[in-house]
Amino acid sequence: MCTYQTEQLPVRGSGKGASGWFAVREATVYVDHPVHAPDLHTLNIDLRNPELGPSARVALELDGASARALAEAISRALGRTPDGLLEGATSSQGE
Amino acid sequence: MDVAMRAETVTLTGHGGDRIEGYLAQPVGDGQPPAGGVVVIHHMPGYDDWSKEVTRRFAFHGYPALCPNLYSREAPGASPDDAAATARAAGGVPDERLVGDVAGAMETLKALEVCNGKAATIGYCSGGRQSLLAACSLPLDAAVDCYGAFVLNTPPEGAPLSVRPLGDRVKDLHCPLLGLFGADDQFPAPDEVAQLEKLLAGAGKDFEFHSYEGAGHAFFCTDRPAYRPEAAVDGWNKIWDFFGRHLS
Numbered sequence: 611m612c613t614y615q616t617e618q619l620p621v622r623g624s625g626k627g628a629s630g631w632f633a634v635r636e637a638t639v640y641v642d643h644p645v646h647a648p649d650l651h652t653l654n655i656d657l658r659n660p661e662l663g664p665s666a667r668v669a670l671e672l673d674g675a676s677a678r679a680l681a682e683a684i685s686r687a688l689g690r691t692p693d694g695l696l697e698g699a700t701s702s703q704g705e
Numbered sequence: 706m707d708v709a710m711r712a713e714t715v716t717l718t719g720h721g722g723d724r725i726e727g728y729l730a731q732p733v734g735d736g737q738p739p740a741g742g743v744v745v746i747h748h749m750p751g752y753d754d755w756s757k758e759v760t761r762r763f764a765f766h767g768y769p770a771l772c773p774n775l776y777s778r779e780a781p782g783a784s785p786d787d788a789a790a791t792a793r794a795a796g797g798v799p800d801e802r803l804v805g806d807v808a809g810a811m812e813t814l815k816a817l818e819v820c821n822g823k824a825a826t827i828g829y830c831s832g833g834r835q836s837l838l839a840a841c842s843l844p845l846d847a848a849v850d851c852y853g854a855f856v857l858n859t860p861p862e863g864a865p866l867s868v869r870p871l872g873d874r875v876k877d878l879h880c881p882l883l884g885l886f887g888a889d890d891q892f893p894a895p896d897e898v899a900q901l902e903k904l905l906a907g908a909g910k911d912f913e914f915h916s917y918e919g920a921g922h923a924f925f926c927t928d929r930p931a932y933r934p935e936a937a938v939d940g941w942n943k944i945w946d947f948f949g950r951h952l953s
Contacts, residue, residue: 615861616793638794643923645750645786650930656790664783664791
């Protein structure tokens with residue numbers, strides 16, 4: 611199936627794409643056919659910077675177990691992080 | 706019958722007079738009778754290698770074919786997967802723009818010497834719905850819907866794509882329609898296909914639907930695990946028969 615269900619959210623950080631590092635500004639998360647992974651359906655994540663054009667994208671296609679394990683690992687890592695460490699002072703980010 | 710062909714990237718005039726990219730494949734050589742043109746509406750993953758293979762396949766069978774890059778505006782020159790990701794994030798292809806782009810592709814095909822003045826659409830995945838939409842909007846001679854979803858059902862809550870059901874447009878369908886579906890598909894699920902069949906029959910439209918057991922969405926896609934050779938081979942035969950009757 612091609613699902614039309616897409617989670618979309620603003621993000622702030624950096625990703626490494628085909629042309630090197632760039633600032634990521636937007637994430638989309640959806641279940642659909644993968645372009646590359648050898649599965650019928652995958653959990654797909656696109657980290658993008660629309661201002662830099664379509665090629666400013668880091669793409670992931672994960673099978674269901676991997677996606678769930680990754681989400682749990684992110685939650686565990688964040689849960690072990692001291693309060694305030696990730697919400698502290700930020701510097702401006704080059705693109 | 707083997708047909709020599711020329712295949713190339715072209716620029717065509719789409720909706721609103723925009724110049725958009727397309728992939729054109731046409732038979733060449735003497736002795737080839739003109740045939741109707743086929744507008745290939747690519748699937749949601751975009752204007753990719755497989756869509757171009759499909760376009761060439763029509764030319765190989767004697768039909769000039771043109772696949773407009775529906776994501777030309779959002780992502781000119783981008784790789785198909787990056788373009789598809791951008792289009793998805795932007796809400797997909799607006800219906801009005803789709804019709805304008807298909808109209809431009811249809812006119813481009815009709816102007817070819819190898820075209821007999823007839824034209825059809827074929828669309829896959831999101832393009833299946835768009836093929837039906839085009840057939841309800843443009844003077845086409847035939848249309849093929851390959852597993853198009855949300856023809857009747859409303860997209861899920863929160864879906865950002867700008868698609869709406871086409872139930873109220875079915876009355877405007879004025880050309881024969883061929884529908885090819887996978888019985889295991891969930892978008893469109895068999896009940897949505899059955900509802901569409903009922904609606905078309907009730908409106909007295911000329912159509913034929915085939916659903917394949919053991920096949921799901923995207924069963925024509927040879928480069929994906931969803932490929933189902935048995936369904937795809939039979940589906941292609943249905944297409945040749947259908948176009949043979951309506952595009953000759």
